[in-house]
Amino acid sequence: MEMIKLNVAMGPHIHDGSRANKIMIGYLVALAPAAIWSAYIYGVAGIRSLILAAGSAVLWEWLARIIMKRNSTLHDLSALVEGFLIGMILPPNVSWWIVIITTFFAIIIAKQIFGGIGYYPFNPVLIGIAIVSVSWPNRLLSHSTLSDFSLGFNPVEPLWAFKAYGQEAANAFSRLDLLLGHQVGGFGTGAVLLLAIGALYLLIRGFISASVFFSYLLGVYMFQGMFYLANSSVNVHPDFYILGGMTFFAATFLASNFTTCPVNPVARIIYGAGAGLLTVLIRKYGVFPDGTIFAILIMNLFHPLIDRIKKPVTGLDVESLQFES
Amino acid sequence: MKRFFGFLKPSITFTDWQGEVITLDPPDKVVLPISQPGHMPFNPVVEVGETVKTGQFIAMLPSRTGVHATVTGKVISIGPGYNNEGQEVLTITIRRESDDDLIAPHPVQNLEKISREELLEVLAELGFGFPWKPESLREKLTEEERLPFDTIIIFAVDTEPPISVQRRFLTEFADDFRESIVAIKKLAGDARVVVVVPDSMAGQARSLLKDVDIYPVKNSTLDTNPRMLIHKITHKFIGFYDSPRRHGIVTLSAEDVAFAERCLHKGKSRTNKLVTVWSPVMDKPVTVRVRLGTPVRHILSSLSISVSSGDRVIFGGPLMGIAQPDLDSCISLSTDGVYVLPASRITHFYDEPCINCGRCVKICPVHIQVNIVGRYAEFGLFEQAVQRGSGSCVECGLCAYVCPSHRPLMQYMRFANIQYKHILESRPADEEEGA
Ligand code: SF4
């Protein structure tokens, strides 16, 4: 009789077929509509920085893994997605070296030094953007990079305009224009409607956390709504905060980034709402017109702590962890 | 098994399709375990070389359950072997030499007249693992078997799809089942008797079984996990280091229960077992009736399922089943399913980093923060893992099933639990006080 050697292992013996890189492909699919729209508006100048960001991020990741003598992680596509996200957030026509520096800080400093995907405490994309936006604030202002473009709509960042000129400047932006993406800002962060399509796709696939997504948007809306109700002559209507700037982009791709957000349901809602509150506060009292980046970074800091808010484990009695046998 | 709608909780559900039971020819050889790990061994009553008839009493298990020859033939060996869980036990091997020569059934006459004690003796010898033990045996029982109990839970549901054995109680052994339940109620006295049935069969079960608690459950693995069911029914949680019996709970399977009747009134001993066999390359699972002790090789070749090196043969279901080392593993009383996984379909688990997606946490029925506890176990922090609740894991396997990083999460839980046990055992007694 032929000797048959069976394969043995502990259960479970089956898997639902999900894979981390499938989630990343989902992100790319969700980014596509907004990216294509922006490429149409800004032309080659915008695409250039998008491709530069994606390419340099992948390159940094590859280099970092080689220097650290670890297995390559390019196949999980996380570096590619982070590169694309950076390309979408940076303004179109931004200096090429800014792009490279951003991806360097994101991939090398904020991601690989901590061990790569799954291990970083702060969202690398946010760290990269935060560092350059603190270092070269003027170069990151979209309208300063767009002086020789003719776009057919108001080429001023809505949140910046509001910060500089107040209520009236804000109301000069039609809400429909904002929704349709007729606003400047990051390369791909303005087209709210198209981003919403991407977000819907991600939500249906379960690739981003619905509780963070909705609690963040609701948080921004509610807290700004309170300010608005308290004093509507100084504070802008919350619509403007949802549609203007990168709120929607942040809700979809940044706040709901798995690694840096909690996993328990209630904790996720607190995390999202907290980031919403901080966004509103930074926009109102801070120096930066668009506070999303810093708001989410601060919440990243607290995520392990917030994650302790959870249902108790069934049958766990820490006091009596003594065993008879 | 890909899901597009990832926001929904994945669930693995039973289909109502059951199909006919196919009775297979008896095998050339059966191997029957006659001891149980952790118990004193009991002596067989036959010798090597002796010829036995189908149904003949050959040994008594330590738990006072009779073992009977399941084919007619010659005892070829009595000695150490392994049970399906890989534990060392004593086994009897019988080679089949002729067609079945059944021993004459000896039903118990005058059931009303015999004393409870005698009834228990008879039941035990006929091969029924009742929780009530005859007084005469008291000193031979383990400490656990002497504990009192107040709840008897009878599972007429299967632990996971596609197994379809216990849930056939209505079609395969309804009358036996009803009669047995009546007997059990009588023996049970004050103890609560609960029968767990699939909710699609709850109505029929209620009309079949008068005055017992019927507990309907939904058709998915999350709902039929035995430890979760015990928790839902009795509000007592049985952790990794615990057994139901210590909480006064006895669990029986519907097949076992129905069998009690067959042996009492019809005087037949236990030789058959229903087993659901499935492989992803078959279109539908089939349920077969085989002799106890049948090597799995015989079942697979009868159903013309080919197995080659590198495939995986699992006793139980795809999530909680136990992989067998070779095709000589034999069907025992607890084997409800055989699942054959071709080498190309085997899932590999890796130590890839957790991306914190939270799917495992979302699905864990006992609310363990699986992502964190899994990391503790991965890096050898077993005490922290246990403090965070790994001991509550009911081993449903769903966390590893859904993890997009393919982390061996359930494996980590069990690893942490077992390692922690070793830590405690190796710790001097005085230190334990302070810990
Ligand atoms: S840890 Fe995993 S195997 Fe254990 S109960 Fe939770 S989901 Fe099931």
Ligand code: SF4
């Ligand atoms: S399912 Fe896997 S990747 Fe997701 S949180 Fe759990 S362990 Fe991490």
